Structures are given as structure tokens and as C-alpha cells.
Amino acid sequence: MDFNRHLLPNIILSLQISCCRVLPSVCSPTSIYSATLTILKLMYACVVSIRHEIERDLTRLGGDLMGPIRQMSDKVTNPKFVQYNHWGRRIDSLETSEGWRFMRDTAIKEGYINIPYARKYGEYSRIYGFLKNMIMTGDFHVIMCPLGMTDGTARVIELVGSEAVKRTILPRLISRDPSIAYTSGQWMTERPGGSDVSLTETVATSSSTSSTMGDMYTLDGFKWFSSATEADMAIALARTGSQEQGSRALSLFLVPLRLPEQGGPSSPLENGIEIHRLKNKIGTVGVPTAELSLNHTKAWLLGPLNGGVKAIAPVLNITRIHSAIHSIVRLVQGGSTLLKDVPLYVSSLAKVSLLYRALTHMTFGTVVLLGKSECGTATKEEEARLRLLTPMAKAFTAQQAPSAMEECMAALGAQGYMEETGIGR
Ligand SMILES: Cc1cc2nc3c(=O)[nH]c(=O)nc-3n(C[C@H](O)[C@H](O)[C@H](O)COP(=O)(O)OP(=O)(O)OC[C@H]3O[C@@H](n4cnc5c(N)ncnc54)[C@H](O)[C@@H]3O)c2cc1C
Known part of the structure; x- marks a missing residue:
């Protein structure tokens, strides 16, 4: 393999992305989307006819992430829970942080749930939705947790909900308007x-x-x-x-x-x-x-x-794919530009980059099948492959990502172990 041509550019770009999160003054790509070669390649491989329209949206989102969204990311803190009021009455008051609510509302507006159900791009809508999800994950904390479950619930209702539930609840679960959307x-x-x-x-x-x-x-x-x-x-x-x-x-x-x-x-x-x-x-x-x-x-x-x-199986399967995306995105969050000059270190980071690419392609291969299955265009063999690959992708990414993540954290030295940098999450 031509090491420099194939791996080095991807590693350096991955490092640039992470450096911007940890050391904003070192480098500044204008959009996470255009800096992530693996995502670009997925677009070229999977979504030929509608690529340009989707690319415009992903490039715009990548730019927004580097600005206003990232600033709010630091405002995500622990939720507050108060069980009793000062009269001893049970109130169970639960308040999530300002940053968390902002992330949820922004993800809803971006169509995190809506895109795969609006199905504007047919079976490719799932790829589009999960590409957006992938770009957002680094800054959106674990918003994929409630929204992934909302995604799965929408699919359950599509498949087995009563007409009244489909009419009243489903449109709100997949809405892009945070003022009426349900989770x-x-x-x-x-x-x-x-x-x-x-x-x-x-x-x-x-x-x-x-x-x-x-x-x-x-x-x-x-x-x-x-x-x-x-x-x-x-x-x-x-x-x-x-x-x-x-x-x-x-x-x-x-x-x-x-x-x-x-x-x-x-x-x-x-x-x-x-x-x-x-x-x-x-x-x-x-x-x-x-x-x-x-x-x-x-x-x-x-x-x-x-x-x-x-x-309830669709919830399990859809959240498994959300989980797989979450695992692989963690792999583009560690690094330092200076290490590119140390061949021995670059070779170990190359392994991380290779793993990141392999897991991404495995997961998106599954997403392609999910899109086909939901649009009724999957063959019997593809349905069988989807059933096999969904739990495998979730388990394999969750198992492989942490050790590679540790490598990325170590590459940042002590900064890789500081809560302030956001690397911990
Ligand atoms: C952050 C977080 C959020 C969560 N949110 C939710 C939520 O919203 N809703 C919800 O319902 N649950 C939630 N869970 C719980 C989660 O779904 C369970 O922890 C999970 O299903 C495992 O169950 P358990 O903890 O009882 O472990 P166990 O079932 O006891 O499993 C322990 C270990 O044994 C392995 N194991 C179990 N059975 C087998 C088997 N037959 N063959 C081989 N290995 C096996 C498991 O893989 C695991 O490694 C959440 C968990 C976490 C960590």
C-alpha cells in the first residue's frame, strides 16, 4: 500500500479536526464535513444522483458546528433533580442544562429524526441522516441517546401503531419544529x-x-x-x-x-x-x-x-446503528499536528485511522441496507444481511473503538486526559 498517499492525508485531517476542538489556535478547517475524507468518500460511493444537494447541507452544517454550536456544547452540564419541595411535597422536578436543550432543539431542526422518515431521497435518506448524525456527534454530547430512541420509536409506530397514534404522535416524533416535537x-x-x-x-x-x-x-x-x-x-x-x-x-x-x-x-x-x-x-x-x-x-x-x-425490535436495531456511529466518531477526536513528523508515532496512528475507516465503512454498509429495508427495496438476501450485520456493527465498533481512542488520547499528552478539553466524553 502506498502509505503516504492513502493514509497520511486522512490522519492529518483527522488530527486537524481534533486539534480545532482541543487547540483552536493551531488550525481551522472551515467545515468538519469537508475535512473528513472518509465521509466524503462514502458520499461518492453511495449517493451519486443526489450528492450535490446533500453535500451543500453537510458543508453548511460542518461550518455551523465550528462556530455557534461548539460554543453551546460547553454549556452541557448535569441535569438537576429535586424530589421534594420545601413543604415536603413530592415534586420530582427535573431540569436539563441550557446546553443540552440547545443541542436537542438544534438536532431536531437539522432533521436528525425527520430526514429518514421524510424519505425525500428514498433509500438514501438513511445514509444522509446518519452522515449528518456522524458529523454532529462530536459536539452534541450524547444527544443520540434520546434521539436514537425517538428514531426507533417512530419506526415502531410506523410498523405497528394504531391509526390514531400514527396521526397524532408520529408527526411530532419526526417533526423539525422543536416547539411541537416529541422525544x-x-x-x-x-x-x-x-x-x-x-x-x-x-x-x-x-x-x-x-x-x-x-x-x-x-x-x-x-x-x-x-x-x-x-x-x-x-x-x-x-x-x-x-x-x-x-x-x-x-x-x-x-x-x-x-x-x-x-x-x-x-x-x-x-x-x-x-x-x-x-x-x-x-x-x-x-x-x-x-x-x-x-x-x-x-x-x-x-x-x-x-x-x-x-x-420493540426496531428500537434495538436502530439504536445499535446510532451506537456504532457514536463509537467510530470518537476515533476522530484525538491527536496533535506535531506528531506527524515522528514516523514511529504516525505508524501507530495509521492503525487508528485504518480502524476508523474500516468501522465507518462497515457501519454505513449496514445503513445502506437499513435504508433499502425501510423503503421496501431490499432483496431477501439483503434483509438477511441486515439482520446479521446490525448487532455485529454495534458490538464490534463498541469493542474496537475504546483501545484506539486511548491511543488518540495519549497522542495529546496530558491534555488528552483533561475534562476541560471535552475529550473525556
Ligand atoms: C448509559 C446507559 C444508558 C442506558 N439507558 C437505557 C434505557 O434508556 N432503557 C433501557 O431499557 N436500558 C438502558 N440501559 C441499560 C442497558 O440496556 C443494559 O445495561 C443492557 O441491556 C445490559 O443489561 P445488564 O446491565 O442487566 O447486564 P447483563 O444483562 O447482566 O449483562 C452483563 C454482561 O453479560 C453479557 N451477556 C448477557 N447475556 C449474555 C448471553 N446470553 N450470551 C453472552 N453474553 C451475555 C452482556 O453482553 C454483558 O457484557 C442503559 C445502560 C447504560 C450504560
Whole structure:
């Protein structure tokens, strides 16, 4: 391989991007988009006929990121949670930071969720959406967490939602207007375990009433790891049969948290949802992840009774791809221009660059298949490949990225280990 021609330019550009984040005075490409060769190549490979229109938007976004958006990124701090007021009354007041709300609203306006559902570019819309996602990830903290779950929820509703839910909830989940857009969490994990949902303890009881939105149930249980607690709604698994039936007796529910305009509650407490505490997680400080108890919480059945695991699968698959993108983007965040003059070091960074490119192509290969599947143009073989590659891409990127990331952090010396530089997240 012609090392210099193929790898060095990409490494140097990757380093330039990261230097701008850590050492703004050293270098200043005008747009993250045009400085990221791997993304440019993906565009050339995948989206020939519509490339120019998309490129204009990505170049503009890349420029915005270097300016006003990055400034707000530093304002993302821990959410504030107050359980009781000064009279001892339970209030469960949850307030996310100004920076976090700005990131959410900006991502919504950029079409983070809207692009793949508006489908202006057919099956290529997914590639366009995830390219935008990839460019944004470095500065948007973990906004992909609530918005990735919102993306997955939109797909679930598209596939199994009632006509009323499709008409009233779906347009808001995919809206580009932050003043009316909804976000959604997903609640699966419980204390007995997350990977194995057959142990789910939360019980759903039919209230023998139904509305156009769906059959009404009440949920009682404890959800142990629930991100996006600030969301307007969540979709949750709960038991509609005996414990012995395992995952065959789980159904999916749409739980309103803050949906007054749909006749729902204006706060989670109004719907019997108590926040026990916020999780003290490593790194992902902006997003409120909570332990929740559900006490006669009203919810609508979403999809077929006892078909919950199958119904929620699109959330798992779509968030897996969001997660894979998040892992690979971390690899373009470390470095220093001076190290380009040290051949031994460049060779180890070359390995990082190669890994970054390989993981990016693997992930976007999966995105291409997802776009086809959602637009009904995938062959049977492509559907099978999508099923195989989705969990693989998520797991492989999450496993490979951290050690390469460590290499990038070390390349920045002590600065690579400072919270102030933003490298930690
Ligand atoms: C930042 C963060 C945010 C989260 N947000 C949410 C959320 O919003 N909603 C939600 O529902 N959950 C959320 N979770 C929880 C997450 O989904 C679970 O942690 C995950 O499903 C794993 O479950 P567990 O922690 O119980 O680990 P376990 O299920 O006990 O797994 C422990 C280890 O064993 C491995 N393992 C388990 N079963 C097998 C098997 N059969 N074969 C091979 N290996 C296996 C797992 O891969 C893992 O490495 C979040 C977690 C984190 C860290």
C-alpha cells in the first residue's frame, strides 16, 4: 500500500479536526464535513444522483458546528433533580442544562429524526441522516441517546401503531419544529437484568377500556435504567401473562409522560411515575437516566398483545446503528499536528485511522441496507444481511473503538486526559 498517499492525508485531517476542538489556535478547517475524507468518500460511493444537494447541507452544517454550536456544547452540564419541595411535597422536578436543550432543539431542526422518515431521497435518506448524525456527534454530547430512541420509536409506530397514534404522535416524533416535537425513551431494563427481558417484572393490567389510540392498561413495576427521562413519552415492555411464560408474555406499551395535548398527563408524577434517583454514569453526564417506579401508570397497548419483544425490535436495531456511529466518531477526536513528523508515532496512528475507516465503512454498509429495508427495496438476501450485520456493527465498533481512542488520547499528552478539553466524553 502506498502509505503516504492513502493514509497520511486522512490522519492529518483527522488530527486537524481534533486539534480545532482541543487547540483552536493551531488550525481551522472551515467545515468538519469537508475535512473528513472518509465521509466524503462514502458520499461518492453511495449517493451519486443526489450528492450535490446533500453535500451543500453537510458543508453548511460542518461550518455551523465550528462556530455557534461548539460554543453551546460547553454549556452541557448535569441535569438537576429535586424530589421534594420545601413543604415536603413530592415534586420530582427535573431540569436539563441550557446546553443540552440547545443541542436537542438544534438536532431536531437539522432533521436528525425527520430526514429518514421524510424519505425525500428514498433509500438514501438513511445514509444522509446518519452522515449528518456522524458529523454532529462530536459536539452534541450524547444527544443520540434520546434521539436514537425517538428514531426507533417512530419506526415502531410506523410498523405497528394504531391509526390514531400514527396521526397524532408520529408527526411530532419526526417533526423539525422543536416547539411541537416529541422525544421518546424506551424502558426495557429491570433489576433482574437487561439483556434477558424474559425476567421482566413490571405487570400490565387491562383497564377494560380502549380509545382510538389503543387498548388502555395500567403498569406497575420498576424500570431500572431509563434514559431520556425528560422525554414526552416512552415505550415500555410489561408482562401480560405469567412469569413462567417468559418473553412470550410481554407486550409493548406507549406510556405518556408529558402529553397534555393528547389528553395525557403534564408530568410523569401525574401518571404515577416516580423518579427514585438519577444514575451517576461515567461520561454521559448531560442525559438524565433514572430509576423509575410505575404505580398504576396509564399506558396504551402498542402492537399485538404478547408480541412486545418483536414489536420493540426496531428500537434495538436502530439504536445499535446510532451506537456504532457514536463509537467510530470518537476515533476522530484525538491527536496533535506535531506528531506527524515522528514516523514511529504516525505508524501507530495509521492503525487508528485504518480502524476508523474500516468501522465507518462497515457501519454505513449496514445503513445502506437499513435504508433499502425501510423503503421496501431490499432483496431477501439483503434483509438477511441486515439482520446479521446490525448487532455485529454495534458490538464490534463498541469493542474496537475504546483501545484506539486511548491511543488518540495519549497522542495529546496530558491534555488528552483533561475534562476541560471535552475529550473525556
Ligand atoms: C448509559 C446507559 C444508558 C442506558 N439507558 C437505557 C434505557 O434508556 N432503557 C433501557 O431499557 N436500558 C438502558 N440501559 C441499560 C442497558 O440496556 C443494559 O445495561 C443492557 O441491556 C445490559 O443489561 P445488564 O446491565 O442487566 O447486564 P447483563 O444483562 O447482566 O449483562 C452483563 C454482561 O453479560 C453479557 N451477556 C448477557 N447475556 C449474555 C448471553 N446470553 N450470551 C453472552 N453474553 C451475555 C452482556 O453482553 C454483558 O457484557 C442503559 C445502560 C447504560 C450504560
